[in-house]
Amino acid sequence: MSEFSTTWRVQYYETDKMGIVHHSNYIRYFETARTEYIRECGLAYDDMEKAGIWMPVLNVNVQFKTPAVYDEIIRIRCRTAKVRGASVDLQYEISNYETGEVHVTGSSSHGFTTPELKPIKIKRDAPEIYRIFEKAKEECDE
Amino acid sequence: MSEFSTTWRVQYYETDKMGIVHHSNYIRYFETARTEYIRECGLAYDDMEKAGIWMPVLNVNVQFKTPAVYDEIIRIRCRTAKVRGASVDLQYEISNYETGEVHVTGSSSHGFTTPELKPIKIKRDAPEIYRIFEKAKEECDE
């Protein structure tokens, strides 16, 4: 998992009148990759929510390099950059699946909360989740 | 209210690579108008949901005549076409605000349910809602 990636075919409804993917959709691609990534790490996001642990986005940053276009197959890489007692940082890279041309890089930070949006310190209160991200981080460092 | 309408400025992210509004967004314009329309009829959809009554879409039909474009101001008309014991039919027309050119016509049917999606017969079990739609229907007929 030190090298996790998933693929996506760009949909028509994701394009805008510039003829390219509307920039807001890359945030959604991040989410798609993040869900798959943490599933591979051993955490089904859906199960986590059912267990009463939400993982809201604290911040997101995106650098747009080159545009992705309709029908293109893109690769979305996702890795754990930092794990703290109550939050994690993830990094992303979106590129053309065939040529490897980089379209977008970015990062997001996530907290953990109850469904009422009260913060949860995972290191202390949900150590099994903390350990999963710590392990993911270690694998990224190898 | 026999002639309810609301306006909307077409957003960049609603266009697609054809350079026009992506067809799926008209369904969302219907929803926007529907919410405003039933608010004017005396029903805040948000309050209705908080009171445990949901109003899911049973079917939707759209006829596309001419395309709406970026930055255009559109008018969305909404009216009550039929009220039954457990469902209502609404009709829509979307046009250019200035010229009146029709872009889209359509209709939707809605049931009423609990948050667990169990059907509610509004005529019998939520007569105040039934009466609001019946009144709206009468005003449309005048």
Next chain:
Amino acid sequence: MSEFSTTWRVQYYETDKMGIVHHSNYIRYFETARTEYIRECGLAYDDMEKAGIWMPVLNVNVQFKTPAVYDEIIRIRCRTAKVRGASVDLQYEISNYETGEVHVTGSSSHGFTTPELKPIKIKRDAPEIYRIFEKAKEECDE
């Protein structure tokens, strides 16, 4: 191809506060399946657009039966229902991939136009496209 279908995993951003897929997204699922379907029929929609033939939606109809939910894998079936000199009708069914439970059925009609949205009579002016849809229709009838 008489039995074409594609799959899709429901994304978080496709849900709404009802906790289910927002109804407008089924129209987008139809588009996703349509693109894959006509690709299998031998028509890459992207190439068609590059050749100056657009395939705008004339109308769309959706019947909502049961809701699809986050992270669910859905199957989207698509078939050719009718081919005319200047338009085609397609039909769709969206169901749970594992249980087969039907979520949505629907249909759409499509014209063919130049990039300036002038109608093209495919039977006369783009017979290779007409034949592809006619063949797809025959396979659906078998």
Next chain:
Amino acid sequence: MSEFSTTWRVQYYETDKMGIVHHSNYIRYFETARTEYIRECGLAYDDMEKAGIWMPVLNVNVQFKTPAVYDEIIRIRCRTAKVRGASVDLQYEISNYETGEVHVTGSSSHGFTTPELKPIKIKRDAPEIYRIFEKAKEECDE
């Protein structure tokens, strides 16, 4: 314009199963405000595109503080933070219209390009656009 803001009513389709606005939509709210803001500055984005000048997003950063919810009226502030020879930086703040509670802060940088995405140095090659942003920046500083 040193204090530009526009308002928006949160739509149902913008919520997700957390019951709050899906985080990707704030990027779209930024765009909505940006379009209105530069229109007030004297630049209709649509006209600019028709004149062959595009203004793609180079990067975007968002900090999420508190969630916006369905039917809420939000205020979106937008200001010019920096003007360079070939790019501009904008800043945003999204808050509840009535209480002023801040939901989101953020920023975006924009280049200027031809429709073929070749960079345009506005200071040299489109000085009328450069001056508009410079004036907007000065007004923000007052």
